[in-house]
Amino acid sequence: MLVVRPEPGAGETIAALAAEGIPALACPPSRIIAADPLPAPPASFDAVVLTSANAARVMGRRLAGWPAWCVGAKTAEAARAAGCAPVHSAEGDGRELAARLAAEPAMTLFHPRGADTALALGPLLAPAGHGYRDAIVYRAEPVGALDPEAAAALAARRVALAAFWSPRGARLFLDALDDAPAAARRALAEATLLALSPAVAEALGGAAQGVVTASRPDGRCMHDLILGRWS
Numbered sequence: 079m080l081v082v083r084p085e086p087g088a089g090e091t092i093a094a095l096a097a098e099g100i101p102a103l104a105c106p107p108s109r110i111i112a113a114d115p116l117p118a119p120p121a122s123f124d125a126v127v128l129t130s131a132n133a134a135r136v137m138g139r140r141l142a143g144w145p146a147w148c149v150g151a152k153t154a155e156a157a158r159a160a161g162c163a164p165v166h167s168a169e170g171d172g173r174e175l176a177a178r179l180a181a182e183p184a185m186t187l188f189h190p191r192g193a194d195t196a197l198a199l200g201p202l203l204a205p206a207g208h209g210y211r212d213a214i215v216y217r218a219e220p221v222g223a224l225d226p227e228a229a230a231a232l233a234a235r236r237v238a239l240a241a242f243w244s245p246r247g248a249r250l251f252l253d254a255l256d257d258a259p260a261a262a263r264r265a266l267a268e269a270t271l272l273a274l275s276p277a278v279a280e281a282l283g284g285a286a287q288g289v290v291t292a293s294r295p296d297g298r299c300m301h302d303l304i305l306g307r308w309s
Contacts, residue, residue, distance in 0.1 A: 079239035079308070080105045080228055082251050084218060087131070087152075087243065094301060100308050105228035105240075107250035108218035112136045117190075117213040124185035129172050129199065131156035133190040136216045147187070149175045150296040171275060171295040176202035184208055193217040194246050196277060218246065224254045224262070232262035239307055241272040241300065245281035248273070252285055270307060274300050 079102045081091045088104035095102045110132050118140075125145040128134050134141065134148075134156035142161025147168070148154040154167040168175035176199060179187070184207035189199060193214045200210040224232075231237050242248045255263055270288045273279035275295035282289050290307065292299040 079103070079241065079304070080231070080237055081241055082107055082247055083241075083243040084108050084110050084132075084247070086135075091241075091301075095304065098305060098308075100304070103225070103228050103231055105225045105251065106221060107247040107254065108220050110136070110216050111219050112216050113214060116140070116215055119188055119190075119213075120186075120211045122186065123188040123209075123211060125187055126157070126162060127175070127179070127187045127189045127199065127203075128153050128157055129175065129189070129195065129197070130192055132192060132218075133215055134160045134162070137190050141190075144188075147175060147179055152297045169294070169296055172197040172199055173202065175199075179203060179208060180206040182206070182208075186211065188213070190215040196245055220250050220253075222254065224251075224258050229258050229262050232265045233259050235261075235265045235268075237265060237269050239270050239272060239304065240266065240286075241274075241304055242278050242282060243274045243300070245275075245277045248278055248281040252282070272300070272303055272307060 081088045081102050082105050084106045088106050092102045126141055127147045129149045131153045138160050144162055146157040146162035146165045148157050151167055154165045157165045168178045186209035189212040191212055203210050267286050269286055271282050271286045273291045279289050279291045292303045
């Protein structure tokens with residue numbers, strides 16, 4: 079199967095699948111590039127809000143000691159590694175994170191994020207009285223072409239499943255596929271595509287005969303979906 083997400087997430091997923099006996103190839107649609115220089119956190123805020131594990135990895139110890147509200151388990155894990163405490167996880171998507179925060183007392187939130195964010199979080203937080211400050215701390219730079227090993231596996235019809243974690247990653251993969259051999263394009267059309275969320279499934283459109291969406295937009299549900307479809 080193909081794992082279509084940037085590193086280090088692709089490698090983490092492949093390791094987890096290998097432990098289940100599932101052979102997988104990484105096909106990163108982009109590479110994570112940290113902002114240079116990294117923007118400093120605001121002079122005053124109460125907690126960090128994280129919608130991406132990449133933001134926590136890039137910011138690192140600059141976030142140490144601050145409470146963090148995270149979109150899901152993997153992002154929460156990265157926040158803990160950065161030294162955030164306490165760490166809360168919505169176990170879902172950005173809208174579920176905003177809903178969790180709506181029940182909290184008003185505070186000022188700092189949102190380090192990527193340049194391409196699917197959801198504008200600030201307007202969702204405003205009705206609860208939360209202040210919002212964001213900063214772009216990384217960008218996902220398109221790699222431009224399919225990974226050669228992944229393209230060869232597609233052309234040889236050795237790919238039964240392909241899993242996608244973001245709408246932009248899905249679009250970049252399909253753009254790159256346009257320049258791949260016709261056999262690779264035909265093979266993808268016959269594969270089953272797995273989407274982390276409805277937004278990812280929408281980005282995939284009619285690229286294949288079957289697109290299946292995880293029951294919830296989090297890493298555990300995606301892992302369970304892959305296991306169920308592989309078996």
